[in-house]
Amino acid sequence: MYLRPAAAAAAAFLGLAFTALGGASAAAAADPGAPAAAPGLPGPVVYAHRGASAYAPENTLAAVDAAMRLGFDWVENDVQRTKDGELVVIHDDTLARTTDVEEVFPGRAPWRVRDFTAEEVSRLDAGSWFGASFAGARVPTLREYLARVQRNRQRLLLEIKKPELYPGIEEQTLRVLEEEGWLDTAHVQRRLVVQSFSADCVRLVHGLRPDVVTAFLGTPPVADLPAYAEFTDRINPWHTTISADWVAAVHGLVGAHGRALEVDTWIVDDAVTARKVRDMGVDGIISNAPDVVHRAVQEAVLGSLVP
Template sequence: MYVRPAAAAAAAFLGFTLTLLGGTASYAAAGPGSSTDPRAGLGGPVVYAHRGASAYAPENTLDAIDLAMRLGFAWVENDVQRTKDGVLVVIHDDTLARTTDVEQVFPGRSPWKVKDFTADEIARLDAGSWFAEEYRGARVPTLRQYMDRVQRNQQRLLLEIKKPELYPGIEEQTLELLDEAGWLDERHVAQKLVVQSFSADCVRIVHRLRPDLVTAFLGTPALADLPRYAEFTDRINPWHTTISADWVAAVHGLVGAHGKAMEVDTWIVDDAAIARKVRDMGVDGIITNAPDVVRAAVTGF
């Protein structure tokens, strides 16, 4: 679901109102379980801004995470892929066609795969006007640019390594960049970062390389298979249509890679009724394009 410019204006107003209630900066710096931690106080699941506040701004852009900050959300989610010359960039699709003007800028290079373009070429693309004219000129950020903005905003990151089978070694490269950006120190690892993937092998590699990191597997494993995932991950993050309260309880009944009860963060929930439904199933987090809608539904604020 996408809401165009009128909704963005409404979101900005809502963000001002929410700032009066307490903004991102105050609780992003707090530790888990504190009175200002996003998991405490309001009594509902953690709300993750999927690709930023992507119902109101072009997904995976700096505009989208800035808007999430203004709306008062500490946690943002993104997608990481790699260019032809080995630069990590933040984009969801493995092709540039849907969210940039690549077909106009490079008309002869179908199918416009991310891995077939250099970082400099991708930096030329408009990643905003497809969504709304007011975002014309937005760019596909490199992961380093993105991390610097998340840090500036005092936000937390749910980072997805996208299609790792296309990019051999991307797990190690991503961790190296995170380290260079200052995101693998004790504070960030403990409070501000989760790495996830649809690839169990990818999650397993990340856990092997950095056993201290919180990881998540994207999908809905069968109940009989859940103990195997608990060996190398801390969370199972399923599509909301695939789960039940019994399944969530089964995940919670397992001890994950860090010796704690496993958690469930479900996606993509943009509807208030569905948000309340999965909350009542007992999920720990909700990943959403419209974080304001979900927060209002599950907390009343």
């Protein structure tokens, strides 16, 4: 969570005990079993969008590992479903942009995820488009992805993508999370957020598992925010659509778990925009280049402490 001025000043002195780009968090120091927090001083939480996708092919295990190497414990992903019912991690509802599906299955345009079996998807190269060094990377199943995030002691911002294409995907996603050990108290309280652009999807997830932290992707008008606060904990908008007044309006409402609504904005990859949204008071920033954003917001924190 973003530390507002009074808390930030005090917390900064603790933060000075760590290196600007690599120290363990105070939470991790207090609890050796806790996943390492994003490095550095207080400020908005930085989420690695589709993994550290500026440095590795998006939504692959390589991108998860890249985020870990950079020191970021929060990764974001996208979940869709294959023809035979397997949940897989991929952003687009077609396979064409990020795999070699057109070469492997040339006669099956438009190459929609839901028209391929999990076995067929597993045969695709999801890395070569990004760079030769990633050749052979695969589209992970959600189970494979969860296992890697767990192994890395990271945390997950999971997006249910286009739920209108996949009836029942909310229940199925929660079932897989449960089976993989991600709906116990420790994960639910500290390591998992489920989000969607569909308000109906977020509302359904909240109804099925009221303990899970949820987020709505979008920028509702201020007048509509109280309705969202009934079933979600966060409003996550595109950075071009917000102002400091809008962020303050969100913070002024209590969300589904009895705490002030939070704001995690996306997709910010440059220092100027990172500092701009930080100054608006956002709680989190979702970025393809989390190291760039982290460095920018931490420089802003340090600058504010100079007399």
